[in-house]
Amino acid sequence: MKNIYKILIAFIGVLAVSCNADDVENRPVIQPVTAPVLLSPKNDFNIVLTKDKEKEIATTVxxxxxxxxxxxTVVNYxxxxxxxxxxxxxxxxxxxxxxxxxALTVAELNSALVNGGFIEKQENSVDIRIKATVGIGAEAQYSNFYTFKATPYHTPLASSHWLVGAATPGGWSWDGDAETEFPLVPGQTNIYQVTIVLKSGEAFREFLSNDFTSGGNWGANNSHNYTYYSGLGYTIDSELVNAADGDSNFKYTGPTGPRVLKIDNVAKTITVD
Incomplete structure (x- = not known):
């Protein structure tokens, strides 16, 4: 009797394997016929992306x-x-x-461009296409492509401060990311440093946060000026003085050109190298 059971179990096992093999062999094969055709955007599309419009539609593909x-079956694009x-x-x-x-938002397109290694704040030439796939193992199909131009914006660090003023490249403006990001030194929590082109004889101010609107954050409670640091006993580089402009901004007196500005809140020093 035991032998009969063993034979029966073996027979059922062979039958199951045979059925599975038949299922695989009889599975319908999906073959590509016509690739998708990209219609828009085309070669004449050119866009400058800005953070203050990140929720708006950049383009509809x-x-x-x-x-x-x-x-x-469902086709994924x-x-x-x-x-x-x-x-x-x-x-x-x-x-x-x-x-x-x-429809791609400004934020979605900007994120893809930055992640793809495109240069921030510069016009880039970008190829775009559509990839079509179905199921598992089916051959992918690719559309034609177009080449458009896009200028992505910089995605700042949440911990950064900001420099605004006539001494900075963007002047006294928050429009179009004119402000200069003043980030923490990597691995530090209270030392800020940036390489920036400073204009001789002009003033600037440090701001602590940025709402990324054209109005910016001009509030006095959101910024530090020359007298804020001098009053705390900081040693300040001789090329930086009190602008005496009513707001006690920093005034840069060195030569116009790229400089490394550093505010070390640990050593309580402000240097320009």
Whole structure:
């Protein structure tokens, strides 16, 4: 009787394996027929991205559907970008959808560009295409591509301070990321340093936060001036003096050019090298 049970179990096992093999062999093959066709954006698209508009729509990517032979299934479309002329050797996936269009916000496009190694605050040439995929193991199809131009903005660190004033490249303005980021030294929690082109004979001020609007954060409670630091006993570089302009801003008296500005709140020093 035991032998009969063993034979029966073995037979059922062989039957199950056979059925699974048949399922794999009989599984319908999905073959690519027509690749998606990218319609927009085209080569004439050019955009300057700014953080104060990050929730707005930068562009809507539109394409014609891809077609496949075989059992009907959902087609996934991935928007890919790459540096122009690289033949998508290292594409960046912006987003994936099952629709045939996708509205990209300024923040979404900027994030993809920055993550893809495009240069911030400079115009870049960007190749864009659509990748279509279905199921598992089916061959991907790629659309035609266009090359557009985009200028991504810098994504600042939350811990950074900011420099604004006529002595800085952006002047007395917060418009279009005109302010200069003044970040912490890596690994430090209270030492700020930046390489910046300072203009001789002009003033600037340090701001503690930034709401990334054109109005900026002008409040006195949000900034430090020359007398704030001198009053705390900081040793201040001789090329920085009190501007005596009614706001006691810093005035830079050294030669115009790239300088390394450092505020060390541990050693209580402000240096210009």
């Amino acid at each position: 539109i394409w014609d559907d891809a077609k496949y032979d075989g059992t009907q 991935t928007i890919e970008i790459a540096k122009a002329g690289t033949k998508f050797a290292a594409p960046v996936a912006v987003t994936t959808t099952t629709a045939r269009f996708k």
